Amino acid sequence: MLLQIAQYLGKRVPEDFKIIGYDGTELIRNIYPHLTTIIQPITKITDKALDVLNQRLKHQETNKEYVLGVSLWEGTSS
Numbered sequence: 001m002l003l004q005i006a007q008y009l010g011k012r013v014p015e016d017f018k019i020i021g022y023d024g025t026e027l028i029r030n031i032y033p034h035l036t037t038i039i040q041p042i043t044k045i046t047d048k049a050l051d052v053l054n055q056r057l058k059h060q061e062t063n064k065e066y067v068l069g070v071s072l073w074e075g076t077s078s
Contacts (some may be wrong), residue, residue, distance in 0.1 A: 003035065029073055034061065036078035039071045059074040 002019050006012070011018055023027065024039030045068060052062045 001032075003032065013077050020078050024073055025070075032075070034075040034077055035073075036075040037073040039073055041068050041070065044068050 003013060006017070006019070011017065019035065021032070021035045021037035021041075023043070024037040028035070029037065029039075048066055048068065052066070054063050
């Protein structure tokens with residue numbers, strides 16, 4: 001992981017460079033709580049995907065795009 005490589009190279013995070021993760025699963029937040037991370041709403045994404053699939057199977061119209069909000073886990077890496 002980048003945090004380990006930075007440490008190996010003697011670089012400081014966030015002083016020398018900033019790292020932001022993307023996905024934000026609870027597992028990763030528990031392993032790397034200091035990693036600033038954009039958290040995707042995984043459950044909402046899967047629920048929406050299943051809804052759209054069901055609508056399409058029934059030949060119902062669906063939107064071309066869906067936007068679901070993300071949140072930020074504020075660690076110390078940025």
